Amino acid sequence: MRKQYGALVVGAGIGGIRAALDLAVTGHKVALIDRRPTHGGILSQLDHQFPSDHCGMCKMLPLMSRDSSSQFCLRKGLFHDNIDIMLSTEVAELEGEPGKFFVSLSTKSPLIDPTKCVSCGKCAEVCPVRVPSEFNAGLTERTAVYLPVPHAIPNHYVLDLDNCQRCWKCHDACPTGAIDLKFNERVDFHILVVDRDPAVETMLKDILNELNFPLHCVQTGQAAVDMLASDDRIRLVLVGMNINDMDAERVLTRSLELNADIPVVVMAETSQISTAAAMVTQGAREYLVKPLEAKRFVPWLDKLYMRIMSDTTEDLEVGAVVLAGGFECYNPVVDPEGGEDIWSYGHPGVLTAVEFERLLSGTGPTGGRLLHPGDNSEVRKIAWIQCVGSRDVKKNADFCSGICCMFSIKEAVLAKKATNGAVETTIFYMDMRTSGKGYQRYRNKAEHEKGVRLVRSRPHSVIPVNDGMDLKVEYMTDAGELVSETYDMVVLAAGARPPGGMEKFALTMGLDLNEWGFAQMQPYASERTSRLGVFAAGSFGEPRDISESVIQASAAAQAASRIIKVYDVLAGIESEPEPEYPDVSREPPRILVAVCTSCPTLEQTVDLEALSRKMSAVHSVCKVISVGATCTGEGWAEIEKGAAEFKPNRVLIGACMPYAYIPRLKELGRSIGLNPALMDVVDIYTPTFVLESEGQAEKEVFAALSMAVARLQGADPVPVPVTVDVARSALVVGGGLAGMTASMAIADQGYGVCLVESEEELGGMAMRLHTQLDGSDPHKFMEELIGQVEKHPNIKVLKDSRVAISRGSAGRFRSAIAGPQGVFPLEHGVSILATGGHETKVYESGLCVHKSVMTHLALEEQLATGVLDAGALTGVAMIQCWRSRDEDRTYCSRVCCPEMLKNVLTLKKRNPDLPIYVFYRDIMVQGFMETYYTQARKAGAIFIHYEPDNKPKVAFEDGKPVITALDPVLNAEVEIRADILSLSSGLEPNDVEDLLEVFGVEVNEDGFYQEADFKWRPVDFLKQGIYMCGAAHSPRRMDETVASAKAAAQRALRILSTEKIARETVVASVRHSLCSLCQACVAACPYGARVVDLEEGKIIVDEILCQGCGACAAVCPNSATILKGFHDGPMMSVIDAALEQPA
Amino acid sequence: MATTVKIQVDGNNPVLALQGFLKGLLDDESIGGILVPVHLFEKGLPMPTLVTDSAKLSGADPLAPAFSMNSAKLLARLTRGQSGERIAAVLRPCEIRAFVELVKLNQGSLDDVVIVGVDCMGAYDNLSYKTFLGDADSFQATLDFHGLIGGEADTVRNGVDIASACQSCEHPAPQNADVVIGIAGAHLHESIPVMATSARGEALLSGLNLPDIESANGRDKTLESLIAARIVNRDAMLEKTKALTGTLTDLSEYLSACVNCYNCRVACPVCYCKECVFNTDVFEHKPWQYMEWAKRKGSLKMPTDTIFYHLTRMAHMSTACVGCGQCSNACPNGIPVMELFRTVAARTQESFDYEPGRSLDESPPLSVFKEDEFQETVSHMA
Structure with missing residues (x-):
């Protein structure tokens, strides 16, 4: 039977992880796959993310039901009860329909048994192969048997068969026999060869004799088919294309009919390659070109054999599919047009952005020091060149990768930091696209405080000079001068490309691709692909930065969970009730210690009997038993037997890879009736790998075990969980696009929604839009949405109303809503604030005075309603960033550039000869919107750049605007006379002063809601149970608003999907009798989970907000604050045990 | 004026x-x-x-x-x-x-x-x-x-x-x-x-x-x-104390007359905890623990945790120590406690450029400590 899951998530980068976690925490089973041998995607390589310039991925971990997932660095590992991770795995087939997809997955075996590999590294030590390391972006080398990333948990070696020389030294070196190359099974691997050429038979017999494969040679297709039918030992068919009685295709078809899984390999002459390739699409595994040479054939066959024997396939049934395959970085070597390598990428001083990031990483080639990869010298001058492989029509990249501008600014800042400001940094750019929340501030800080130099110009090439010591970069200044500068390092901001193999993948998944090879997404639903039930998370649909990828992932999870809900997939997977464990808190501790002796490395280095004797002498250890192999069923049974016999109230297991046992401790708990919190597993194998001195391993193993004993002695009996009964409905504030989308998403899951709108009608700001760049009709969309919302049985719409008060905490809020019918009380489990924004009021440049001056939105309206006749115009001028990105508002409003392009294209369509002049600072059109900028320029609109300190001046003659500005291309003042001046006025969040107090939330300096974490929790407020979306969160276009609303709804569903919220095992509490109320803990708490109750004179901990990080306990001087399970006493005993030397 | x-x-x-x-x-x-x-x-x-x-x-x-x-x-x-x-x-x-x-x-x-x-x-x-x-x-x-x-x-x-x-x-x-x-x-x-x-x-x-x-x-x-x-007196005092307390052994000898009466803590104006951690269950060790510690070295001074107590106090309040000398005033056994604390405080206060009592606007250093500060001090912990 097929294994069933709610959803399949393809790609385990941050997009996939976020989507998987979002689904998992709402109770859905998720299969998370990645074709790479590790999870984490590109972020496993990146250590620093702006604006904090730190990592912070751990902030994505579930905040509730923390016990169901491991709580540590997400770059290292991801464990959740509801998520099964399958690595080195790809989708082979996808059939079926939404709610019931049949998926078949094929998994490449790492050829090293992860249950046996103890990560000792002996295999890599003997491996003779050296190939560029993917993890270090080619800056270092790795062996063929290697650790894909240095930090993963579990971290097992994998064998890269493609680069393996088949010396088998690793097999001999492995102390645990984890490397299985299937030597013994060869004699049972029968190969059928169908070929008329006797030379082939002779050669194969020669070779295969050596390899021990039984060989069967026939000359006709019929003989082959007969043999296949009668002999079920055949495991591989090699078919030549020269047989007479039937053609090779027929042999292939018949073979597959007889045995659907049999691998068939075609042997073709050079002239037959195209036919052979066609056979591969019909089901052949691959084709070989004759003549076969032993030198190449033998390794090929050997590796094919190992693949066939080791690789596995698995069939699943899933409700929905989420694609999170991310993107690939443009490779500057491969010019798709076969052009010259203008960037001198082969030079050691020319790096891509990812390579540079590795150079700055502590796990990179230089340990984080900024040294030149050519000669390890200090780097003094670095240039970044933007838009390499992006915004380049010639390279089929008429799109903006959207991430590189911030990426490069961050790298320049990091380089400054790494060198204490000594390194000179210059970024060459076309438009500095800082249109995200806080991006413009980050740029300003980099430029004005950190001394990063920004040059608006595109160098044409990078040329090594001075015997290759320096790199020459030439560029044109605004004044038209050619400037030549030399650098010792150049970083290419290589843009995003569709992930490798996208075309084949699209074929498998049944997806449409857009003209640049990315998945084609749907308007107003940027998580929807062309196939129903298949969604895109992260940056799969369009290149995106981290926070937008995370939002997109949550939106995709929301869409997937809607499908799962609608089709009732896996209805009623009941979670097993937590068993009741006996209270052992009053008994003196009795600890059973089980030492796993399965691997020989322990026995060789440690005197097990002496160890056992010493451990028995440790206080409260009641028995030490040796177990053959705890990782096997038999070994586990021995532990259960030991527990039954000695009746311990604590169990300690010494083995390898403790994390592998964590889920099994729960089972052990059930079978022996002991709370798993009173059990522990410690690693006693790692100390045996590196031996520095005699007896050191013994000491370390003993210390590891006795530390765990000390910890278990003081283990807390688990407290009675405090639970909140969840009020399973939502309050949504704001009835615009964001609020309505969020309401629909929650209501469709069967929960009640109260939607409060302060205006008399639903719709908000989006109602002012008439057209969209992609040709879709926003009005129609909005009207349909309003209709759906008003008719939805689960949504109660309150117009002309306001939230007057809201009290309580996540799961149960009590609010009062004041409306025309009076005040109405509401109990709800979550709140979503979608209060939107508005066009900024501008009273400059004659706006509101002269009829000829209007905002972009007004122009759109006049064009849409026909008030303005484009044909009658003789000239139009537009000014961008009229108010945004200056001292008043240091952010990009994000919507004005697309709005401007929309008007330009409409005007040009109606009056192609109309002169249009656009004054701009940076054109901010990320992603595929770039193409409209290209179209606008092609249509003849003239774009004139201006600097903020020299803005265009506007005067009026006969009521018509006259704009004077410096044209940097002409390097002269220009005077533009136009009929119409259209201004981008920018977007401001609505005033929410009253709501801040009602909900106890905050806004940032620009008035947008302050999220819990900009990158990793982009739609959460710090206060749990309250979420944000739409333009109140940040300036957003309609698609982005919809995505954020769906993301907020998905986050909210986490709470609504449970009846009760239980307290976690590890939370902090305050011993009030000891507390001096100094409030150091309140300041230290990163989750805002602590407040001081002045009336009671007590520090109050919100146990649902508390994430058990322990920052409070660390700052509290006298242990008035304690963390469950980490009391001072037991912790000191653990330290004591660690320092203890065996007598 | x-x-x-x-x-x-x-x-x-x-x-x-x-x-x-x-x-x-x-x-x-x-x-x-x-x-x-x-x-x-x-x-x-x-x-x-x-x-x-x-x-x-x-x-x-x-x-x-x-x-x-x-x-x-x-x-x-x-x-x-x-x-x-x-x-x-x-x-x-x-x-x-x-x-x-x-x-x-x-x-x-x-x-x-x-x-x-x-x-x-x-x-x-x-x-x-x-x-x-x-x-x-x-x-x-x-x-x-x-x-x-x-x-x-x-x-x-x-x-x-x-x-x-x-x-x-x-x-x-x-x-x-x-x-x-x-x-x-x-x-x-x-x-x-x-x-x-x-x-x-x-x-x-x-x-x-x-x-x-x-x-x-x-x-x-x-x-x-x-x-x-x-200042001349102070510097001579700091030098002298430093020389006397440079190693753990010297420090033990310096504090050898301490009877864990905790008077210095009671007298200390900046030791503000309502109940000192040394009076809580954290330091109520089990009888078998004492035996194990004694066995490890052959003997165990009672009461235990004397040095630990003074080190804890230094960790908690050396940045706030104003040098009033009440600890020495309170010591029944004439231990020059003030000298020891001022010597440690001189170092900690200098590293944070912190002077207790100078300004209300200066937060206690450890409450505003950032992880990338004082790399020369904390880098080995990374």
């Missing part, structure tokens, strides 16, 4: 003049009480006393070279929460500095208190004060101690000198007070200058109708030479 007024001294008795000044304060409607050292009995130490009846000020002796305890903690009790009335507190510089630290930790409040700082010429520890006093009258002894000009008299009397903490104290002048009584350099038998050093002090002084003077002549110079001498 801050207001400077003078208290006229009649009958060569500056103590009486100051009592008069305090009476004037208490008569002001805005002040409900005054915390000031008072001789409650004819002999013995003047004790910090909250006086609400101006008649009771006749025992007040703000100039007595006695320092029975640091009043910062007492003032914290008086100002934490609301009493509804404003009080004045007559404090030594080190008491003010300790109080500022406590306010930072939310243990007290400056909202309803007027700090009257008095230039400090040093004080004897509690045992020496008795010797210093001998059979003399307490007030007379105070007058003798100060002589004619503040800060000029020799401090050795009857074979005892002021406490070593005071000898090496570089802060004889009050910081962060509202009103400063300028003893240093003053002709004590003529008049004592009083400076307003905050808006609150300004308002208070202007209501007292005392005669203005240009400035406290000679005070700066006296303070300067006083501080110079004390």
Whole structure:
């Protein structure tokens, strides 16, 4: 039977992880796959993310039901009860329909048994192969048997068969026999060869004799088919294309009919390659070109054999599919047009952005020091060149990768930091696209405080000079001068490309691709692909930065969970009730210690009997038993037997890879009736790998075990969980696009929604839009949405109303809503604030005075309603960033550039000869919107750049605007006379002063809601149970608003999907009798989970907000604050045990 | 320019003049009480006393070279929460500095208190004060101690000198007070200058109708030479202590007379915990643990955790240590605790460029510590 899951998530980068976690925490089973041998995607390589310039991925971990997932660095590992991770795995087939997809997955075996590999590294030590390391972006080398990333948990070696020389030294070196190359099974691997050429038979017999494969040679297709039918030992068919009685295709078809899984390999002459390739699409595994040479054939066959024997396939049934395959970085070597390598990428001083990031990483080639990869010298001058492989029509990249501008600014800042400001940094750019929340501030800080130099110009090439010591970069200044500068390092901001193999993948998944090879997404639903039930998370649909990828992932999870809900997939997977464990808190501790002796490395280095004797002498250890192999069923049974016999109230297991046992401790708990919190597993194998001195391993193993004993002695009996009964409905504030989308998403899951709108009608700001760049009709969309919302049985719409008060905490809020019918009380489990924004009021440049001056939105309206006749115009001028990105508002409003392009294209369509002049600072059109900028320029609109300190001046003659500005291309003042001046006025969040107090939330300096974490929790407020979306969160276009609303709804569903919220095992509490109320803990708490109750004179901990990080306990001087399970006493005993030397 | 007024001294008795000044304060409607050292009995130490009846000020002796305890903690009790009335507190510089630290930790409040700082010429520890006093009258002894000009008299009397903490104290002048009584350099038998050093002090002084003077002549110079001498003492003391406590073994020997009475902690003005962790269950070890520890080395000193106790206190409060010396004053076994703590504090305070009591705006360093700070100190922990 097929294994069933709610959803399949393809790609385990941050997009996939976020989507998987979002689904998992709402109770859905998720299969998370990645074709790479590790999870984490590109972020496993990146250590620093702006604006904090730190990592912070751990902030994505579930905040509730923390016990169901491991709580540590997400770059290292991801464990959740509801998520099964399958690595080195790809989708082979996808059939079926939404709610019931049949998926078949094929998994490449790492050829090293992860249950046996103890990560000792002996295999890599003997491996003779050296190939560029993917993890270090080619800056270092790795062996063929290697650790894909240095930090993963579990971290097992994998064998890269493609680069393996088949010396088998690793097999001999492995102390645990984890490397299985299937030597013994060869004699049972029968190969059928169908070929008329006797030379082939002779050669194969020669070779295969050596390899021990039984060989069967026939000359006709019929003989082959007969043999296949009668002999079920055949495991591989090699078919030549020269047989007479039937053609090779027929042999292939018949073979597959007889045995659907049999691998068939075609042997073709050079002239037959195209036919052979066609056979591969019909089901052949691959084709070989004759003549076969032993030198190449033998390794090929050997590796094919190992693949066939080791690789596995698995069939699943899933409700929905989420694609999170991310993107690939443009490779500057491969010019798709076969052009010259203008960037001198082969030079050691020319790096891509990812390579540079590795150079700055502590796990990179230089340990984080900024040294030149050519000669390890200090780097003094670095240039970044933007838009390499992006915004380049010639390279089929008429799109903006959207991430590189911030990426490069961050790298320049990091380089400054790494060198204490000594390194000179210059970024060459076309438009500095800082249109995200806080991006413009980050740029300003980099430029004005950190001394990063920004040059608006595109160098044409990078040329090594001075015997290759320096790199020459030439560029044109605004004044038209050619400037030549030399650098010792150049970083290419290589843009995003569709992930490798996208075309084949699209074929498998049944997806449409857009003209640049990315998945084609749907308007107003940027998580929807062309196939129903298949969604895109992260940056799969369009290149995106981290926070937008995370939002997109949550939106995709929301869409997937809607499908799962609608089709009732896996209805009623009941979670097993937590068993009741006996209270052992009053008994003196009795600890059973089980030492796993399965691997020989322990026995060789440690005197097990002496160890056992010493451990028995440790206080409260009641028995030490040796177990053959705890990782096997038999070994586990021995532990259960030991527990039954000695009746311990604590169990300690010494083995390898403790994390592998964590889920099994729960089972052990059930079978022996002991709370798993009173059990522990410690690693006693790692100390045996590196031996520095005699007896050191013994000491370390003993210390590891006795530390765990000390910890278990003081283990807390688990407290009675405090639970909140969840009020399973939502309050949504704001009835615009964001609020309505969020309401629909929650209501469709069967929960009640109260939607409060302060205006008399639903719709908000989006109602002012008439057209969209992609040709879709926003009005129609909005009207349909309003209709759906008003008719939805689960949504109660309150117009002309306001939230007057809201009290309580996540799961149960009590609010009062004041409306025309009076005040109405509401109990709800979550709140979503979608209060939107508005066009900024501008009273400059004659706006509101002269009829000829209007905002972009007004122009759109006049064009849409026909008030303005484009044909009658003789000239139009537009000014961008009229108010945004200056001292008043240091952010990009994000919507004005697309709005401007929309008007330009409409005007040009109606009056192609109309002169249009656009004054701009940076054109901010990320992603595929770039193409409209290209179209606008092609249509003849003239774009004139201006600097903020020299803005265009506007005067009026006969009521018509006259704009004077410096044209940097002409390097002269220009005077533009136009009929119409259209201004981008920018977007401001609505005033929410009253709501801040009602909900106890905050806004940032620009008035947008302050999220819990900009990158990793982009739609959460710090206060749990309250979420944000739409333009109140940040300036957003309609698609982005919809995505954020769906993301907020998905986050909210986490709470609504449970009846009760239980307290976690590890939370902090305050011993009030000891507390001096100094409030150091309140300041230290990163989750805002602590407040001081002045009336009671007590520090109050919100146990649902508390994430058990322990920052409070660390700052509290006298242990008035304690963390469950980490009391001072037991912790000191653990330290004591660690320092203890065996007598 | 801050207001400077003078208290006229009649009958060569500056103590009486100051009592008069305090009476004037208490008569002001805005002040409900005054915390000031008072001789409650004819002999013995003047004790910090909250006086609400101006008649009771006749025992007040703000100039007595006695320092029975640091009043910062007492003032914290008086100002934490609301009493509804404003009080004045007559404090030594080190008491003010300790109080500022406590306010930072939310243990007290400056909202309803007027700090009257008095230039400090040093004080004897509690045992020496008795010797210093001998059979003399307490007030007379105070007058003798100060002589004619503040800060000029020799401090050795009857074979005892002021406490070593005071000898090496570089802060004889009050910081962060509202009103400063300028003893240093003053002709004590003529008049004592009083400076307003905050808006609150300004308002208070202007209501007292005392005669203005240009400035406290000679005070700066006296303070300067006083501080110079004390810094020399301090540096010699730090050197000496450093040499004595450089290793764990030396430190153990230094503290070998410690009986874990925790008096130093009780006396410490900036040790603010309600209940010390050393009194909690954390240090209630199991009998078998003692046995195991003893077995490991063959013997175990009881009570245990002596060094750990002192190290913990250093970790908790060395950045806030104002060097008042009350720890040494409280030690029944004559351990030079102040010397040890000031030596450690000198290092920790220097690394954070932190001076306890300097400003309310400077947060306690460990509460604002950022992970990328002090790389030279913490990089090995990464």
